[in-house]
Amino acid sequence: MTTVIEIANMLLGGLAAGMVLFIVSVGLSVTMGLMGFVNLAHGGFAMIGGYVVVLAMNRLGVPYVAALALAFIFTAAISVVFERFLYKRLYRAPELDQVLFTIGLVFMMIATVTLIVGPETQPINLPPSMQGQLNLGFMTYRTYSIVLIVVGVVIMLGLWLGFERTRMGAQIRAAVDNRRMAESLGINITQLFTITFAFGSGMAALGGGLGAEFLGLDPQYPLKYLVMFLIVVAVGGLGRITGVFYASLIIGVLDFTLKKYLPQGGTVFIYGMTILLLLWRPQGLFGRPA
Amino acid sequence: MSVAPVQSDNPAARALAVRHRFRWWEVLPWLLALAFYFAFPRYLGFGTELLITVLFAISLDLALGYAGIVTLGHAAFFGAGAYAVGMLAKNEIWTEPISGLVIAAVVAGAVGFTSGLVLLRTTGLTLLMLTLCTMGLLEEIANMAADVTGGFDGLDSLPIKPVFGIFEFNPLYPNTQYLYVLGVLLVCFVFVRMLVYSPYGHSLTGIRENTLRMNAVGAPVRRRLMVCYTISAAIAGIAGALWAQANAYVNLSVLGLDRAATVLIVLVLGGYGRLYGGIVGAVAYMVLSHFLSKAYPTAWQLGLGLLLVIIALFARGGILGMFDNLMQWWRHREKTPP
Numbered sequence: 018m019t020t021v022i023e024i025a026n027m028l029l030g031g032l033a034a035g036m037v038l039f040i041v042s043v044g045l046s047v048t049m050g051l052m053g054f055v056n057l058a059h060g061g062f063a064m065i066g067g068y069v070v071v072l073a074m075n076r077l078g079v080p081y082v083a084a085l086a087l088a089f090i091f092t093a094a095i096s097v098v099f100e101r102f103l104y105k106r107l108y109r110a111p112e113l114d115q116v117l118f119t120i121g122l123v124f125m126m127i128a129t130v131t132l133i134v135g136p137e138t139q140p141i142n143l144p145p146s147m148q149g150q151l152n153l154g155f156m157t158y159r160t161y162s163i164v165l166i167v168v169g170v171v172i173m174l175g176l177w178l179g180f181e182r183t184r185m186g187a188q189i190r191a192a193v194d195n196r197r198m199a200e201s202l203g204i205n206i207t208q209l210f211t212i213t214f215a216f217g218s219g220m221a222a223l224g225g226g227l228g229a230e231f232l233g234l235d236p237q238y239p240l241k242y243l244v245m246f247l248i249v250v251a252v253g254g255l256g257r258i259t260g261v262f263y264a265s266l267i268i269g270v271l272d273f274t275l276k277k278y279l280p281q282g283g284t285v286f287i288y289g290m291t292i293l294l295l296l297w298r299p300q301g302l303f304g305r306p307a
Numbered sequence: 308m309s310v311a312p313v314q315s316d317n318p319a320a321r322a323l324a325v326r327h328r329f330r331w332w333e334v335l336p337w338l339l340a341l342a343f344y345f346a347f348p349r350y351l352g353f354g355t356e357l358l359i360t361v362l363f364a365i366s367l368d369l370a371l372g373y374a375g376i377v378t379l380g381h382a383a384f385f386g387a388g389a390y391a392v393g394m395l396a397k398n399e400i401w402t403e404p405i406s407g408l409v410i411a412a413v414v415a416g417a418v419g420f421t422s423g424l425v426l427l428r429t430t431g432l433t434l435l436m437l438t439l440c441t442m443g444l445l446e447e448i449a450n451m452a453a454d455v456t457g458g459f460d461g462l463d464s465l466p467i468k469p470v471f472g473i474f475e476f477n478p479l480y481p482n483t484q485y486l487y488v489l490g491v492l493l494v495c496f497v498f499v500r501m502l503v504y505s506p507y508g509h510s511l512t513g514i515r516e517n518t519l520r521m522n523a524v525g526a527p528v529r530r531r532l533m534v535c536y537t538i539s540a541a542i543a544g545i546a547g548a549l550w551a552q553a554n555a556y557v558n559l560s561v562l563g564l565d566r567a568a569t570v571l572i573v574l575v576l577g578g579y580g581r582l583y584g585g586i587v588g589a590v591a592y593m594v595l596s597h598f599l600s601k602a603y604p605t606a607w608q609l610g611l612g613l614l615l616v617i618i619a620l621f622a623r624g625g626i627l628g629m630f631d632n633l634m635q636w637w638r639h640r641e642k643t644p645p
Contacts, residue, residue, distance in 0.1 A: 113377050114619045121615025128609035251436045281451050288444040299433045
């Protein structure tokens with residue numbers, strides 16, 4: 018029984034972390050798949066979301082859920098401005114320019130947050146209802162983690178339905194698979210991308226707010242987790258929502274387990290695994306061959 | 308490279324035929340570097356760091372600027388060279404500096420070759436990811452193998468023998484370090500200059516501009532990229548080894564994303580694929596950073612970010628590119644009187 022509980026412990030903790038990874042990375046995967054834009058600043062939007070949540074709660078007394086909604090709206094709005102005025106100019110530019118531009122953006126975000134809020138780690142106070150333990154019948158586990166898993170599954174289902182069952186989702190899928198053909202059919206790619214970008218950044222902000230409790234929130238956040246988000250997207254395959262979902266869960270559980278049992282070599286294992294995997298399938302575990 | 312007699316009097320053909328020749332102004336950077344030695348004896352530590360950055364940026368220019376391999380993990384090779392020299396010196400296995408550079412170049416070249424076998428099969432995001440992962444992997448290994456690498460603290464007070472058995476490295480008065488690094492930089496620079504103006508160098512530019520076409524004309528694209536990546540890694544390794552020797556210590560900072568990002572910024576600030584971009588960029592970046600980053604760290608980061616955004620959006624050629632544009636505009640203006 019103890020081994021079962023131990024395994025369940027690891028799975029639940031890993032799944033909760035994986036859900037946060039998924040919520041943050043899904044937008045990155047779709048925008049990269051849609052426009053082929055190497056957006057290294059995506060983690061920055063997650064950080065902005067985290068800061069909006071923390072500041073709204075600690076300074077304005079906004080409740081947690083409302084603060085999350087506020088983070089989504091605020092970040093999505095900012096990202097529309099960025100996309101329309103800056104990102105747009107580099108869609109057809111060489112990768113190197115996109116990399117430079119987004120690294121520059123990350124630096125500016127880090128500096129701005131440091132100037133406005135300060136360099137220290139921001140504490141987040143979860144509402145009391147999420148701080149306790151939840152009885153699952155055979156064991157108890159942190160309510161917060163269970164909430165993360167449920168929210169993640171709900172978001173996954175919502176995105177999947179939106180992707181598979183709505184007109185907009187069909188348009189995005191068409192544009193990911195063959196952009197020129199989709200454009201010829203009269204799909205307004207520019208508008209589609211602005212909406213997707215804003216939505217993806219909003220999701221990142223949501224993930225940043227939800228995960229702030231265990232990822233920690235300080236100005237270095239976007240650089241600290243950059244590689245992690247990119248690994249999820251590369252492993253999951255570009256523009257594949259289900260791929261990102263599975264990849265996030267696998268990496269979340271692996272990371273959580275390795276950190277517990279192999280605190281020294283965990284990162285080495287994940288990097289090594291990613292290298293081998295991308296060698297075997299450059300398009301990612303769930304992506305379609307180019 | 309032998310110059311075939313130019314058939315036509317076409318100015319473009321003439322310019323192409325002589326473009327590898329030395330120009331008078333190419334002596335200037337080296338004269339300035341020597342003048343710096345005499346003019347600012349108190350800033351030689353800074354100067355040494357600057358020269359090492361130049362060498363590192365030139366190694367990146369070969370891979371990124373000429374062959375078009377977009378990498379975010381070039382510090383992997385800098386670190387490999389630095390740790391090779393550091394570990395050999397700390398255990399008193401090998402402390403002679405110049406042959407130490409050769410060892411570092413071989414080690415870093417081997418790392419470059421091995422990772423290149425894997426990396427260069429891919430392009431785009433996958434390539435970028437793999438370069439990041441390789442560097443992360445090496446950094447973690449260096450962190451874990453604390454018995455031999457010193458882990459997070461690194462290895463300090465490395466016993467490095469005097470250059471040629473005469474000139475000692477003095478940590479307080481880095482005169483020897485400065486001239487030694489300048490000499491190595493000159494040798495490496497001349498080598499890279501020869502390389503990029505050789506037919507091999509031109510084929511690299513061809514691969515950067517249009518890989519498909521180079522494949523179609525029968526150029527061995529993969530092999531050329533492998534050779535280029537290996538050479539670039541070896542030179543980065545030399546830069547790392549110089550860093551370890553000049554400072555007499557190694558730590559994890561030689562392998563991190565910070566260093567990889569910095570050298571990329573230095574190169575694009577100067578202008579990539581231009582040979583002199585690394586020099587101009589390193590001078591501009593290091594001088595600015597020296598005066599601003601300690602006094603106003605946050606404003607410095609904000610400014611740096613803004614600079615990158617501006618370069619990516621409006622000035623892709625960096626400082627040298629802007630200079631070129633200015634010269635063109637000037638010549639154009641002279642030719643067409645108002």
